[in-house]
Amino acid sequence: MSVRARLAVLAAVLVVLAGVGTAAVVHASDRAARRDDQQAGGPPIHPGQVRLATGTGAPPRRLVVRSMAWGPHRDELVVAPVGDPGAARVSSGVRCLRFHAAAGTGLCLRRVPGIVGDSYQAVVLDADLHERRRVAVGGIPTRTRVSPSGRMAAWTVFVSGDSYADGTFSTRSSILDTRTGHLDTNLETYRIVRDGRAFRAPDVNVWGVTFADDDHFFATLATGGQTYLVRGEVAARTLTTLRGNVECPSLSPDGTRLAFKKRVPGLPKDAPWRLSVLDLRTMRETPLAEGRDVDDQALWLDDRTIAYALPGDYGTDLWSAPAAGTGTPRLLATAALAGAVLG
Known part of the structure; x- marks a missing residue:
């Protein structure tokens, strides 16, 4: 040629x-x-003003969630009345992959698109959702909580793998004092006490913080193929094991019970979890009426009702069930991922 x-x-x-x-x-x-078009069948969403204000003069109790419906408000924080989650939602314009708030302080875990790959940040927000501080988190966001006073903020990210189910994941949990700026970047560096003795192992993972107050929290610790409920102390930098087979704890508003997911023998490996409630005074467990696999850190709507995410047409829907283990689950909000209850 x-x-x-x-x-x-x-x-x-x-x-x-x-x-x-x-x-x-x-x-x-x-x-x-x-x-990016609003899809038919999705919940109605309208732009508006969203504030995290609570207490006297604040609007009625509201549920703040991440919108999962495809469209212009995908991943934005949206608000609906707790008593009427099917009502039209108000969009904040703020995008978060995970979110929690308390006492006028919000914590938004967000994606930052980049030329060579995405990065992720933890962003502290004020009551008007204005940014106060941002911290690079170095992994894919999965859990977040703010202490009842709004001072302490915690988050967990995946630093390898993408699932709890296959046992190959690695997490990193951090706690930020929003008042002083002090950051504990990795709770695995805390002193661990297991069965009354100091414990250390190279495979320790900690995730799913839930605050009792600004110094005390609960979380999950994993090592040797086992998971444990731990009580943490920020000032003393300690984690003390309390009980086995407890993951992603969530403390009730009255501070007496923990909602959590536990592995149930005999269930499929890729769907092993059921929701239960642990009474911290008696250490008695009560399974919820929800029989489906729930891979979520539950959210207490009040002292009697628990909300949690399950797969849905738009990714996830929010469901609720009585904390007493009675009744039946009910759909709380479509196309939503739990955030926080305000008011």
Whole structure:
């Protein structure tokens, strides 16, 4: 084949490749545009003003969630009345992958798109959802909590793997004092007391913090293939094991009970968890009426009702069940991931 013929073939190939590339870009752009349209059947969402104010003069109790419906408000924090979660939602314009709030302080774990890959930040927000501080978290966000006073903020990220189920994950949990700025970057460095003795192991993981107050919290500690409920103390930098087979604890508003997920023998490996409530005074467990697999850190709507996420048409829906283990689960909000109850 002559040089001229080879050049002609090369030119033809380049034209074809350019056409394929253009078609791919146009298709991706069209798909993204369709994704950003409000989809039929999703909850109505309207832009508006969202505040984290509580107490005297604050609006009635509200549920703040991450919107999971495809459309212009995907991943934004939206608000609906707790008593009427099917009502139209008000969007804040603030995007978070995970969120929690208390006493006018919010913690938003968000994605930051980058040229060579996404990064993630923990962002402390004031009552008007204005940024007060940001911290790079170095992993994919999975859990977050703010202490009842609004002073302490905690988060957990995956630093490898993407699931609790396969046993190969690694997490890192951090606690930030929003008043002083002090940051404990890794709770695995705390002194661990197991069965009354100092304990240390290279495979320790800690996740799922829930605060009792600004100094005391509960969390999950894993080591040697076992999980434990631990009581943590920020000032003393200690973690003390209390009980086995407790994951992602969530403390009730009255501070007397923990909602948590536990592994149940005989269930499938990829769906092993059931929700229960632990009475901290008697250490008695009460299974919830929810029989489906729940991989979530539950949210207390009040002292009697627990909310949690389950797979749904838009990713996740919120369901609720009585903390007493009675009754039946009910759909709380479609296309939503739990955030916080305000008011």
